[in-house]
Amino acid sequence: FTLTLIHQALFGPSAWHRHYPVAKGSRQSPIDIIPDEARRDSSLGPIFLKYDRCTSLSIANNGHSVVVEFDDSDDRSVIQGGPLDNPYRLKQFHFHWGGKGCEGSEHTVAGVGYASELHLVHWNAVKYTTYEDAATAPDGLAVLGIFLEQGDDHRWLHTITDVLYMVKFKGSATNFKGFNPKCLLPSNLHYWTYLGSLTTPPLHESVIWIVLKEPIVVSEKQLGMFRILQFSGEEEDQRMRMENNFRPPQPLKERISVVVHD
Numbered sequence: 097f098t099l100t101l102i103h104q105a106l107f108g109p110s111a112w113h114r115h116y117p118v119a120k121g122s123r124q125s126p127i128d129i130i131p132d133e134a135r136r137d138s139s140l141g142p143i144f145l146k147y148d149r150c151t152s153l154s155i156a157n158n159g160h161s162v163v164v165e166f167d168d169s170d171d172r173s174v175i176q177g178g179p180l181d182n183p184y185r186l187k188q189f190h191f192h193w194g195g196k197g198c199e200g201s202e203h204t205v206a207g208v209g210y211a212s213e214l215h216l217v218h219w220n221a222v223k224y225t226t227y228e229d230a231a232t233a234p235d236g237l238a239v240l241g242i243f244l245e246q247g248d249d250h251r252w253l254h255t256i257t258d259v260l261y262m263v264k265f266k267g268s269a270t271n272f273k274g275f276n277p278k279c280l281l282p283s284n285l286h287y288w289t290y291l292g293s294l295t296t297p298p299l300h301e302s303v304i305w306i307v308l309k310e311p312i313v314v315s316e317k318q319l320g321m322f323r324i325l326q327f328s329g330e331e332e333d334q335r336m337r338m339e340n341n342f343r344p345p346q347p348l349k350e351r352i353s354v355v356v357h358d
């Protein structure tokens with residue numbers, strides 16, 4: 097317990113500003129979304145997701161989360177429409193979650209958090225040649241955020257939780273082909289959108305956030321499977337269970353409020 101507190105104080109969100117001054121920037125994520133204060137913009141249309149089955153490649157533990165990587169060498173799997181001027185290619189998705197029974201999402205809605213949050217990370221391959229270049233540009237990335245609410249078993253999440261034991265330790269990865277993230281979407285794509293940042297270092301202010309209003313429902317058992325993951329590598333003797341890997345909401349500052357599309 098004290099190890100976790102020390103670890104948190106040295107490497108957690110409150111320490112990031114020392115190496116990444118942008119942590120105190122003007123468009124940091126996540127934020128607390130206040131639906132009643134969200135503007136409506138009639139020019140803002142629906143988003144479209146074209147997720148082709150055969151682009152998933154691998155699943156890995158990067159020491160911060162569990163990440164499913166995609167082949168982003170062409171436009172087979174893209175998000176477009178809504179606030180986006182171009183199609184953005186799917187690069188990876190990952191999750192953020194809490195400890196036993198406590199909150200775990202990054203964005204909150206009127207001060208209330210969810211048990212977990214799924215991030216599908218896309219990049220603007222029309223304007224930028226590499227993901228790395230896009231990740232430092234103000235319109236380089238589009239991250240689709242989906243809340244996970246605790247309830248019944250999710251019908252398809254087991255395809256991910258069943259393989260987590262193979263990527264238990266930091267730095268481990270395994271083949272994960274043929275997974276279509278479409279199965280993780282809620283029934284409607286109504287969203288809030290705002291200009292923000294990566295929620296972990298390097299915290300680049302390069303993300304157009306699109307947060308879906310409707311959560312997906314997953315069971316406590318399925319959420320618990322994420323907690324078999326470790327922050328630490330296999331060789332490290334101090335076992336550090338991977339949980340509470342979420343950044344708390346950041347100040348909205350002079351950003352225009354969030355825009356909503358129903």
Ligand SMILES: CC[C@H](C)CCC(=O)Nc1ccc(S(N)(=O)=O)cc1
Pocket residue numbers: 215217227228231239293294295296297298300
């Ligand atoms: C140089 C490449 C790049 C900056 C570093 C690797 C990367 O992609 N990081 C990343 C991606 C997504 C999020 S989030 N949680 O979706 O906001 C947080 C961090």
Ligand SMILES: [Zn+2]
Pocket residue numbers: 190191192215295
């Ligand atoms: Zn994330």
